[in-house]
Amino acid sequence: MPCGPGGADLDREVRAPGGTVRGGAGAEREREKAMRLSRLALYFAALPADLLCWAAVLAARVFIGGRLRLTWDGLWLVLPDTPSTIARWWPTWGGVTLGHGGLRVTGRRLRWHEGVHVEQFEGAMVMALWFACGQLAVAQAAGAEHGPVLALAVWTMGGALAYAAAVVVAVLRGEDAYLGNVLEEAAYAMEDKERADG
Ligand SMILES: [Zn+2]
Numbered sequence: 001m002p003c004g005p006g007g008a009d010l011d012r013e014v015r016a017p018g019g020t021v022r023g024g025a026g027a028e029r030e031r032e033k034a035m036r037l038s039r040l041a042l043y044f045a046a047l048p049a050d051l052l053c054w055a056a057v058l059a060a061r062v063f064i065g066g067r068l069r070l071t072w073d074g075l076w077l078v079l080p081d082t083p084s085t086i087a088r089w090w091p092t093w094g095g096v097t098l099g100h101g102g103l104r105v106t107g108r109r110l111r112w113h114e115g116v117h118v119e120q121f122e123g124a125m126v127m128a129l130w131f132a133c134g135q136l137a138v139a140q141a142a143g144a145e146h147g148p149v150l151a152l153a154v155w156t157m158g159g160a161l162a163y164a165a166a167v168v169v170a171v172l173r174g175e176d177a178y179l180g181n182v183l184e185e186a187a188y189a190m191e192d193k194e195r196a197d198g
Helices: 008-012 023-045 047-064 108-142 147-156 158-172 182-197
Strands: 067-071 074-079 095-099 101-105
Touching: 023 047, 023 108, 047 067, 047 074, 047 095, 047 101, 047 147, 047 158, 095 108, 101 108, 108 147, 108 158, 108 182, 147 158, 158 182
Parallel strands: 074 101
Antiparallel strands: 067 074, 095 101
């Protein structure tokens, strides 16, 4: 939603006495509020993996430095440049999504790229949650002892398992494990699209 002067939504905004908003802008705000609730549901679906992600981001902040940035896409450590320790073995590295957050170097290109990975992560975590619930139900029906622990492990690993599956599929199709996996193909395609759109 535009927030600067002259934005289309601001032009339509009508403020009643007392500061309440009516009309198109009010409806837009209601829609935005509903969207935020939806995003909170996605944060719930990703909670166990996100706790590990945020711990890793904060630890990286202590050891590497950089600027912490909190957005609806999560908690990010934004670095001015690729750390030399990483650049030594991966010169083109620009970031990594660990969940709702991660590490990335500054720049719009990486924001677009990692934004796609966040959405992919959310899809994987919703699927992992469903799978864990099913696993828990079966374990309890069978009287298994460690059902909840195993279900939590499956749920937590949802994003990692989805990425590993994409790598396996790429290798089995004879493509590059990184650039040929469907998750990276989608992220790089989004970069190209956003760049073309200006
Ligand atoms: Zn990527």
